[in-house]
Amino acid sequence: MRRQIPLVIVFVVGLFGALSYFIMEPVIQDLREQMLTWLRIIAAFALGLGIASFLRNHGRRMTRQVPGWGFNVVAILSFLSMTFIGLVWGIEEGTLFRELFDNAQVPMEATMFSLLAFFIASASFRAFRARSKEATLLLAAAVIVMLGRVLDFDWLSGITEWILEVPNGAAQRGIIIGVGLGMIATALRIILGIERSYLGGE
Amino acid sequence: MKKLLQKLLVLDRRWIFLVIGLVVIIALVAPCTTSIGITTPVQSFYDIIDNAEKDKPVLVSFDLGPSTLPELEPMLRAVVRHAFLNDVQIIATAMLIQAPGIAERILVEVTEELNEEFEDQGIDRRIEMGKDWVFLGFRAGVAAVMLGIGEEIRNVYPTDYYGTYLDDVPMMQNIHNYYDMSAVVTVSGTQIPESWVMYAGGPSGVPVLVGVTAVMAPNFYAYLQTGQMAGMLGGLKGASEYERLMDYDGMATKGMIAQLWVHVTIVIFILLGNVAYFVTRSGKKKRLSVQR
Numbered sequence: 122m123r124r125q126i127p128l129v130i131v132f133v134v135g136l137f138g139a140l141s142y143f144i145m146e147p148v149i150q151d152l153r154e155q156m157l158t159w160l161r162i163i164a165a166f167a168l169g170l171g172i173a174s175f176l177r178n179h180g181r182r183m184t185r186q187v188p189g190w191g192f193n194v195v196a197i198l199s200f201l202s203m204t205f206i207g208l209v210w211g212i213e214e215g216t217l218f219r220e221l222f223d224n225a226q227v228p229m230e231a232t233m234f235s236l237l238a239f240f241i242a243s244a245s246f247r248a249f250r251a252r253s254k255e256a257t258l259l260l261a262a263a264v265i266v267m268l269g270r271v272l273d274f275d276w277l278s279g280i281t282e283w284i285l286e287v288p289n290g291a292a293q294r295g296i297i298i299g300v301g302l303g304m305i306a307t308a309l310r311i312i313l314g315i316e317r318s319y320l321g322g323e
Numbered sequence: 324m325k326k327l328l329q330k331l332l333v334l335d336r337r338w339i340f341l342v343i344g345l346v347v348i349i350a351l352v353a354p355c356t357t358s359i360g361i362t363t364p365v366q367s368f369y370d371i372i373d374n375a376e377k378d379k380p381v382l383v384s385f386d387l388g389p390s391t392l393p394e395l396e397p398m399l400r401a402v403v404r405h406a407f408l409n410d411v412q413i414i415a416t417a418m419l420i421q422a423p424g425i426a427e428r429i430l431v432e433v434t435e436e437l438n439e440e441f442e443d444q445g446i447d448r449r450i451e452m453g454k455d456w457v458f459l460g461f462r463a464g465v466a467a468v469m470l471g472i473g474e475e476i477r478n479v480y481p482t483d484y485y486g487t488y489l490d491d492v493p494m495m496q497n498i499h500n501y502y503d504m505s506a507v508v509t510v511s512g513t514q515i516p517e518s519w520v521m522y523a524g525g526p527s528g529v530p531v532l533v534g535v536t537a538v539m540a541p542n543f544y545a546y547l548q549t550g551q552m553a554g555m556l557g558g559l560k561g562a563s564e565y566e567r568l569m570d571y572d573g574m575a576t577k578g579m580i581a582q583l584w585v586h587v588t589i590v591i592f593i594l595l596g597n598v599a600y601f602v603t604r605s606g607k608k609k610r611l612s613v614q615r
Binding site: 154168212214219223227229230231238239242247249250251264268270272273275278282285286289290293297 | 334336343344347357358362363388389425427465466474540542545558579582583585586589595
């Protein structure tokens with residue numbers, strides 16, 4: 122019974138969710154709107170779950186004093202202090218929360234992302250070698266796109282756009298269609314109760 | 324010469340980091356300029372905002388976090404500025420929890436900048452919250468939020484970010500769902516733009532315009548070809564093209580000079596690496612044939 126009830130709920134809700142796209146009856150559409158509200162409430166609970174998981178994982182590493190546990194302390198302290206500051210003094214423009222966000226979190230995260238430029242430079246120097254036909258093709262495409270994105274020559278921009286639109290577009294379309302079919306297959310498996318891993322256990 | 328090339332093959336990567344760092348600093352400090360051509364996806368994006376109906380606002384979704392801010396902020400500023408200058412109202416939302424702080428700052432700063440410019444030029448016009456823009460903030464559940472806006476925006480956002488009921492916001496009086504909007508703009512370093520295509524553009528037909536980081540841009544060319552995305556700004560280059568169309572020297576135009584020189588430097592490194600690889604390889608082959 123503990124397994125059958127969730128399976129029935131998933132079957133009914135899943136089937137209704139799919140069919141409600143095609144049935145424009147006011148009753149069905151009203152119910153669909155109601156279900157969207159439930160979905161948003163469930164999504165909000167996921168945030169709470171994320172916070173609990175964050176605190177549990179970092180807390181466990183901290184109490185066991187695994188190597189680098191100091192970083193876990195920093196993570197928990199940062200989380201708790203930002204929560205406290207936000208709850209007590211608010212999160213609007215001009216508050217301490219916003220000052221910390223703008224002047225600590227933003228530069229730190231931006232710095233991490235900016236480091237990509239250095240690693241890409243180093244990795245392309247080492248990896249882009251014309252060792253085979255395929256590697257030469259990749260190398261040529263990379264050099265053309267890199268230059269075509271910054272130099273203002275019509276012919277170079279034309280080749281760059283062609284690479285992005287035709288070979289890249291074709292490959293991306295294949296991936297998108299594959300992912301889409303995979304999503305439909307997985308959804309059907311869940312709705313029909315074939316895929317049950319979300320229930321936990323085996 | 325050969326020894327030098329061999330050394331180049333095992334070059335410590337810290338030298339590469341140093342060169343890239345110096346190139347970025349010099350490019351940003353030196354008084355250089357660069358010319359930029361306009362690509363079709365950027366032109367389409369610009370045209371849709373430029374021709375947007377005055378009584379149909381544009382929904383701008385700030386779907387970004389602080390990490391991608393240096394690359395995405397210039398395009399957000401340019402788009403918001405362009406809309407305000409064309410009397411197009413903006414409904415701002417955020418699909419990521421880190422985004423509300425960023426969104427509010429950009430909206431407030433662009434409003435202040437434009438109001439100062441209007442005052443300096445003696446123009447009798449002011450950008451006002453509630454009249455020209457409304458900020459709705461973050462709601463959890465990306466797909467559910469997008470689908471919900473398609474039904475009735477008040478179901479998802481009964482109030483704006485500051486707690487004012489949407490019915491009391493002047494510009495929201497006749498706005499209920501995507502059919503009342505000129506376009507949906509999403510600026511993100513994630514796959515969220517795909518969700519906007521599926522849950523907003525697909526069902527309602529509202530044009531979806533995307534601004535994404537340069538590394539994400541190739542993922543979306545298939546959507547551009549089908550028209551599911553009506554325009555795209557890819558990375559700093561896309562933002563600088565947009566600024567050029569607006570005839571505005573913003574953050575992207577300045578940043579493009581650094582990007583130009585860094586790309587050229589990386590290409591030089593790649594070419595040097597290949598020259599070193601082939602010269603040392605031909606030396607090895609010759610030695611092997613002599614030994615045989």
